[in-house]
Amino acid sequence: MNALLAFSRLVDKLNTLVGKAVTWLTLVVVLVSAGNAIVRKVFHTSSNAWLELQWYLFGAIFLLAAGYTLLKNEHVRVDIVAQKLSQRTQIWIEIFGVLFFLLPACILIMWLSWPVFVDSYVTNEQSSNPGGLVRWPVKLLIPAGFLLLVLAGISHLIKCVAFLTGRGPDPRERERGKTAEEELAEEIAREAQAREAAAAQANNAGGR
Template identity: 35%
Template sequence: MIKTATWIAAIDRVSRWLGNITATLLLLMALLAGLVVLLRYGFEVGSIALQESVLYLHGAVFTLGAGFTLLHQGHVRVDIFYQHWSTRRQAAVDLTGLLLLLLPVLLFFGYSSWDYVMVSWQRWEGSPEAGGLPLVYLQKSLILGLVLALLLQTIAEVGRCITTLSGARS
């Protein structure tokens, strides 16, 4: 059987890799947004495809970076009490939230968006705008990317909580 620390570390590496990709996409998004502004106001040239590229990258940054954010505990949390609790109590609260809130929501998102994404792929859905990108099906797939990235990191966090609660060394 694989040691808990081994598979937690493997999932953490995937989340860090997605975080690095997200950082690169964020830089690209900022550069493209600047280019859109420069072209529009500097040269009075507009590009629907370029504008949609910025929107697609924006979606990718938020969906693919979600697991990385969970890895670094960057999600919203009210720390009024939590910050003063012991590590074991924090792990118990985290485990409860992961299993009773995050996991069911992720499963619901995955289940309810599957057909939506698959229909888009079947139609090779593209932009309704003239000159837009023919890649709407990829953008919609980011919903499943969000579910997968967060689900993987949730599994790692659950493992980390259980390890902490059991008092085992990883």
């Protein structure tokens, strides 16, 4: 079990490094997208290479960060029934889901997408659009992204077994801190309070 937990920590470290690196691609996508829009509106021209780069980076964000998202327990869960069950039962459901749904689906996609990438790489497939980019790097993102998700699933499975044997915490627990939804709700509430305060001050000034 110690060896498995060490492997789990290694996988988590890998997905964390990839996930944090990929978050910067969001900024790059925004800059590329804004640049494409400005050039198109101001100079009435566009580049297929830059447009495709924008699409490729967008795909990379979702594919390469999938394992990191699972690590952080941020994937959407529909657990209306499961949340009413005991903690151990919920962990057994997690194990069942990983073994019979997550891993088979991801491995199947990896298996099917690998020949597609190899064929694209061997033929040095190019974009069908004039001036577009080479295609094999973006096709490599599919098996690579699902490989990271498979590793994250195995790590999650190990942590579930560790919890059942009393060797680790509940792997479904999120890091302490506010979620993005909670932070957004608080920001909306603060803005509403600020508007109400500004309206009250305007009414008081008008009354005078």
